[in-house]
Amino acid sequence: MKRGTLIGVGVGPGAPDLMTLRAVDVLRRADVIAIPRRSERDESLAWRIARDNVGEVAGQERIFLTFPMTKEPERLRPAWERIFEALGPHLLAGKRVAFVTEGDPFVYSTFIYLMDEAPRRWPAVEIEVVPGVSSLTAVPAAARVPIADGLERVALLPATYGVDDLTRVLREFDTVLLMKVGSVMPQVIAALEQEGLLDRAVYVSKATTGEEKVVRDLRSIGGERCDYFSMVVIAKKERSGALKGAGR
Ligand SMILES: C[S@@+](CC[C@H](N)C(=O)[O-])C[C@H]1O[C@@H](n2cnc3c(N)ncnc32)[C@H](O)[C@@H]1O
Numbered sequence: 001m002k003r004g005t006l007i008g009v010g011v012g013p014g015a016p017d018l019m020t021l022r023a024v025d026v027l028r029r030a031d032v033i034a035i036p037r038r039s040e041r042d043e044s045l046a047w048r049i050a051r052d053n054v055g056e057v058a059g060q061e062r063i064f065l066t067f068p069m070t071k072e073p074e075r076l077r078p079a080w081e082r083i084f085e086a087l088g089p090h091l092l093a094g095k096r097v098a099f100v101t102e103g104d105p106f107v108y109s110t111f112i113y114l115m116d117e118a119p120r121r122w123p124a125v126e127i128e129v130v131p132g133v134s135s136l137t138a139v140p141a142a143a144r145v146p147i148a149d150g151l152e153r154v155a156l157l158p159a160t161y162g163v164d165d166l167t168r169v170l171r172e173f174d175t176v177l178l179m180k181v182g183s184v185m186p187q188v189i190a191a192l193e194q195e196g197l198l199d200r201a202v203y204v205s206k207a208t209t210g211e212e213k214v215v216r217d218l219r220s221i222g223g224e225r226c227d228y229f230s231m232v233v234i235a236k237k238e239r240s241g242a243l244k245g246a247g248r
Helices: 021-029 045-054 073-092 110-121 135-143 166-172 185-194
Strands: 005-010 032-037 061-066 096-101 126-130 154-158 175-179 201-205 213-215 230-235
Touching: 005 021, 005 073, 005 110, 021 045, 021 096, 021 126, 032 045, 032 073, 045 096, 061 073, 073 096, 073 110, 096 110, 110 126, 135 175, 135 201, 135 230, 154 166, 166 175, 166 185
Parallel strands: 005 096, 005 126, 032 061, 032 096, 154 175
Antiparallel strands: 175 230, 201 213, 201 230
């Protein structure tokens, strides 16, 4: 019996020309492309990035999977069940199912849960992963802030799930990458101010897209609710090149 293959494909942070050649090739050769979106009305960002590079492929099926943006188990559980029901028949039929992920599939991605659950649901399934350019590297590039050099230590945090220990992390690491800052910018700004690091922080939203925004004066953001696709990178080490970048 042919075994189905579930492939997590990273499509990069936004610019279609940051998709890898391998990602394009794997997506073109897939029997099914699974496309996550936040609601039925939502245009999937991952698919918007990949669509033109992949083009039309005869006989290929494309299925949209809705992942509601919630942490409530009573809404999440049925949504995941619908997703397993949509993918299951293809994997059991031995098809190659490619799941597109914005950025990299192993950085805060729904693919991680899918990959964990897959062998329980479909014991013969094979898993493949195609890494992508992550916002982890795209945002520092946009901000002209190197992540680490020499012995510098780096921390990665999802700010949404608590900024309580941010001050401790800021003290312990040389560079801190804060993801999912959209709804907690006032708290982030307060913690940076307290540690005297506000001037060492750069805010970037929608990196590498036509709407990319780089803000070096975080005070100018104040209490604004920020874009979901935004990050703050804080680097303690001063480097002259970083000052030459774009942004206000
Ligand atoms: C669910 S995580 C997905 C991360 C993705 N797998 C990656 O490797 O970049 C979503 C968070 O990634 C960050 N992010 C993703 N793309 C971004 C972009 N183009 N510009 C700025 N931040 C981005 C934001 O912090 C956003 O809240």
